[in-house]
Amino acid sequence: MGNSNINRRKFIATGAMATSAIALAQLGFAQSNSGNAIPKNSPNLQNRNSALPNRKLGKLEVSAIGLGCMSMTSNSYNPPRPKNEMVKVIRGAVDRGVTFFDTAEVYGPYTSEEYVGEALKPLRNKVVIASKFGFKFENGKSVGRDSRPASIRKAVEGMLRRLQTDRIDLLYLHRVDPQVPIEDVAGTVKDLIREGKALHFGLSEASLDNIRKAHAIHPVTALQNEYSLVERVHENKTLALCEELGIGFVPWCPVVRGFMADRFNEYSRFSDESRFTAVPYFTPEAIRNNMALLNLVRDWSDRKGVTPVQLSLAWLLAQKPFIVPIPGTTKLHHLDENLGAFKVAFTPNELKEFRIAFEKINLMGVRAPETVLKDV
Ligand SMILES: NC(=O)c1ccc[n+]([C@@H]2O[C@H](COP(=O)([O-])OP(=O)(O)OC[C@H]3O[C@@H](n4cnc5c(N)ncnc54)[C@H](OP(=O)(O)O)[C@@H]3O)[C@@H](O)[C@H]2O)c1
Numbered sequence: 472m473g474n475s476n477i478n479r480r481k482f483i484a485t486g487a488m489a490t491s492a493i494a495l496a497q498l499g500f501a502q503s504n505s506g507n508a509i510p511k512n513s514p515n516l517q518n519r520n521s522a523l524p525n526r527k528l529g530k531l532e533v534s535a536i537g538l539g540c541m542s543m544t545s546n547s548y549n550p551p552r553p554k555n556e557m558v559k560v561i562r563g564a565v566d567r568g569v570t571f572f573d574t575a576e577v578y579g580p581y582t583s584e585e586y587v588g589e590a591l592k593p594l595r596n597k598v599v600i601a602s603k604f605g606f607k608f609e610n611g612k613s614v615g616r617d618s619r620p621a622s623i624r625k626a627v628e629g630m631l632r633r634l635q636t637d638r639i640d641l642l643y644l645h646r647v648d649p650q651v652p653i654e655d656v657a658g659t660v661k662d663l664i665r666e667g668k669a670l671h672f673g674l675s676e677a678s679l680d681n682i683r684k685a686h687a688i689h690p691v692t693a694l695q696n697e698y699s700l701v702e703r704v705h706e707n708k709t710l711a712l713c714e715e716l717g718i719g720f721v722p723w724c725p726v727v728r729g730f731m732a733d734r735f736n737e738y739s740r741f742s743d744e745s746r747f748t749a750v751p752y753f754t755p756e757a758i759r760n761n762m763a764l765l766n767l768v769r770d771w772s773d774r775k776g777v778t779p780v781q782l783s784l785a786w787l788l789a790q791k792p793f794i795v796p797i798p799g800t801t802k803l804h805h806l807d808e809n810l811g812a813f814k815v816a817f818t819p820n821e822l823k824e825f826r827i828a829f830e831k832i833n834l835m836g837v838r839a840p841e842t843v844l845k846d847v
Pocket of ligand 1: 542548645675676723724726727780800805806808
């Protein structure tokens with residue numbers, strides 16, 4: 472575990488959808504509010520022609536799995552992909568019932584928002600778009616955090632332009648800026664919501680203290696933090712706080728950047744530009760060590776007749792009914808596999824048995840519990 476926290480702080484940070492009603496109930500899905508009036512500017516999720524269930528983040532209803540759009544453009548795990556191909560992936564996700572799309576000003580920077588904006592423009596009223604502010608840029612590169620009210624307003628104007636929309640459904644603070652009181656950030660977002668430029672407020676990787684302070688100024692709809700079978704630090708206290716305050720939880724890196732898809736082993740090597748090199752659980756030593764978890768997941772996925780990535784996502788979904796993972800992908804066949812997570816149901820005893828087994832594995836390169844109390 473050694474210096475993993477220091478490194479982490481450096482890191483900017485259907486198929487066949489024949490899922491039975493019983494399996495969905497076991498997974499605790501909120502059903503669509505198809506009988507309710509739709510508030511102004513709310514996406515019309517009723518037009519979905521798919522079996523993909525919905526969940527609630529605070530009062531915001533979204534598909535129970537969203538699509539992360541970071542790696543489409545940001546040189547994080549792969550070279551940026553052509554816009555026309557990614558527009559097809561994003562629209563293909565809508566065809567499959569995905570209504571929740573995650574982007575950020577810093578992805579690219581700017582280009583992920585442009586892709587999302589172009590892809591979703593004709594479908595705007597059917598989807599929920601989430602984006603994030605909180606960095607400053609020089610010469611097209613992020614050069615630190617900036618959440619001053621004027622900077623937030625400027626960022627949001629740019630987002631609206633790039634996303635080709637008049638409102639951001641879920642506007643997150645990407646990382647807490649130590650120079651700006653969280654109350655000032657929450658107050659600015661509250662004003663933007665009053666003006667109709669944003670509809671809901673979110674935070675990412677904020678400390679418990681800052682979550683409470685922000686929520687007191689304006690209700691926080693969602694917290695977006697890293698959470699997966701490998702990175703479980705937020706089981707410490709954050710999930711309980713979300714439950715207490717009625718905040719939804721959106722796990723980022725839910726498939727551990729492809730590790731849970733069985734894509735890597737100790738011989739995998741990454742280019743210096745890729746995000747993998749900044750992640751402590753992607754050193755050869757950590758991968759070798761953490762294979763024990765993947766082996767366990769392989770056993771369970773064989774037992775359930777699904778793939779390791781499906782088992783991993785289903786496990787996340789089974790933790791709390793207000794969890795909505797946003798696996799990132801640039802490929803529709805991977806999206807199909809990920810949406811197949813809804814084929815998996817766990818009994819309470821299976822969840823216990825699985826947890827007892829994975830908690831025996833001493834993972835390497837993961838965050839220490841104290842990080843939950845700080846703004847990483
Ligand atoms: N708030 C934050 O600070 C923060 C930080 C990081 C990310 N995020 C958000 O969270 C989203 C998800 O996180 P992430 O993209 O970093 O990590 P992730 O979802 O755990 O992993 C994405 C990687 O896994 C691969 N993958 C996905 N499904 C696969 C499958 N079925 N089979 C094989 N490979 C698969 C993708 O490659 P292919 O393209 O080849 O499918 C991609 O390289 C991002 O897109 C972004 O929107 C937020």
